[in-house]
Amino acid sequence: MQIDYLCDHPRLIRELAELNFNEWGQYRPNDTLEARTARMRAACRKGAVPSVVVAIEDAQLLGGALLIDSDLASRPDLTPWLAGVYVKAEHRGRGIASQLVTRIVNEAAALGIAELYLYTDKAQSLYARLGWEVVEDTVDDDGLEITVMKRLIPTT
Template sequence: MHIDYLCDHPEFIEELATLNFKEWGEFRPGQTVEDRVEHMRESCGKGSVPSVVVAFEDSRLLGGALLIESDLKLRPNLTPWLAGVYVKAEERGRGVASQLVMRVVEEAQKLGIPELYLYTDTSQSLYAQLGWQVVEELIYEDLPVVVMKFVTGK
């Protein structure tokens, strides 16, 4: 398995955007798959915020994760965010998500970012095992979520 910048593997942009849309599209009413593809293209930075990393084997996409400025409208003061961590169902249980998360943490450290945030409704235990700390619990878009942070040591 390899993890690299999505901008260096543009052949995965449409597939990753489509997977993200299928997973979370309901939370962005009015957004289309095409909107998500364009957002993914715009987020394809390298060594910057925003950026996107992908996990792949051979020519097969396994999953991806984003480093973005903001991901929670209710907390505009918190920045930047780990977002869109997604691993294909058939690839789960292999540590792909953990490796994607830690690659984004490494990116934040390289950029001198002292704290990185995320929110989750289902994966709090995974993130806690990787060193993320709970900031607060709240209701967002009618969904109970946990906001977490990672202190990068910078």
């Protein structure tokens, strides 16, 4: 298994966008798969915010994660964000999500980013094990109860 930039695997853009849309699309009722695919394509960069990384094995997409400017409209003061961490169900339990998160943290460190944010409604323990701290429990822009977390990134 390898973690790589999505931009190096453009054939996977729509598949990752579809996985994200199926997982979280209900929280953005006006969103479409086409719009999400366009946003995913626009985020395909290297060594920048935004960027997208994917886990790949035997040329198959296992999951992905994004480094983006903002992921919560009600908290524009918090930036940048880890977002869209997703691993296909049949590949969960192998530490892939942890590897994706670590890769995004490393990307942020390489960019000189001092702290990174995320929000989750059910994976607080995963992120806490990876060094993330709770900022607040709140309700997101769509009425979902979430936990906002941050990770301090050591500078080298």
